[in-house]
Amino acid sequence: MQQSYHSRTPPEVDGGVDFAEACKILAAEHQAGPRPWASWGDYDRHQFTRQCQAAGVAYPFGAKHINAKAVFTTARGLKKRPGMAQALKLADLPLEGRPRPARTPCVPAPPTSPAPPSRTSRASTPRATFSAPSSGIRCG
Numbered sequence: 001m002q003q004s005y006h007s008r009t010p011p012e013v014d015g016g017v018d019f020a021e022a023c024k025i026l027a028a029e030h031q032a033g034p035r036p037w038a039s040w041g042d043y044d045r046h047q048f049t050r051q052c053q054a055a056g057v058a059y060p061f062g063a064k065h066i067n068a069k070a071v072f073t074t075a076r077g078l079k080k081r082p083g084m085a086q087a088l089k090l091a092d093l094p095l096e097g098r099p100r101p102a103r104t105p106c107v108p109a110p111p112t113s114p115a116p117p118s119r120t121s122r123a124s125t126p127r128a129t130f131s132a133p134s135s136g137i138r139c140g
Contacts (some may be wrong), residue, residue, distance in 0.1 A: 018128055026060035036064035040084045 017025070026032040039045055045065050052059045073081045076090065088095050 011074045019051065020057045023052065023057045023060040027058070028104075033062045036066055037061050038066035038068045041069045041081075042067055047123065 016022075042065075045061075049059060050062070051057075069084075069087070070083050072078075072087050072091075074088065085095055
């Protein structure tokens with residue numbers, strides 16, 4: 001059995017594009033800059049900002065971010081912000097796909113071979129940990 005990273009197998013990670021390329025695709029092909037975007041909480045927004053800064057890559061999104069967890073909490077009149085699985089249960093919706101574990105950072109994927117990657121190898125390129133099936137973008 002292959003070891004997985006954020007529920008992704010090494011072949012899935014190797015088939016993705018690197019972080020810089022994913023950001024370019026989001027900006028150019030999907031016009032992410034002028035569009036509002038949402039995530040469950042603020043963690044992903046902050047992590048994306050940190051990863052862009054660390055990689056020296058332009059942040060592909062605009063300033064309009066919607067914290068879906070806060071919106072859900074307010075709309076349901078809840079006192080405490082629920083996790084995604086709990087919110088789906090409250091909304092009587094199924095959990096689909098493979099969510100990234102909470103608070104798991106988007107960091108470079110571990111090498112898929114036992115040999116350490118060289119400075120020029122593709123394996124040393126940082127990989128993001130998001131996927132957007134409808135757009136065809138998948139980053140390790």
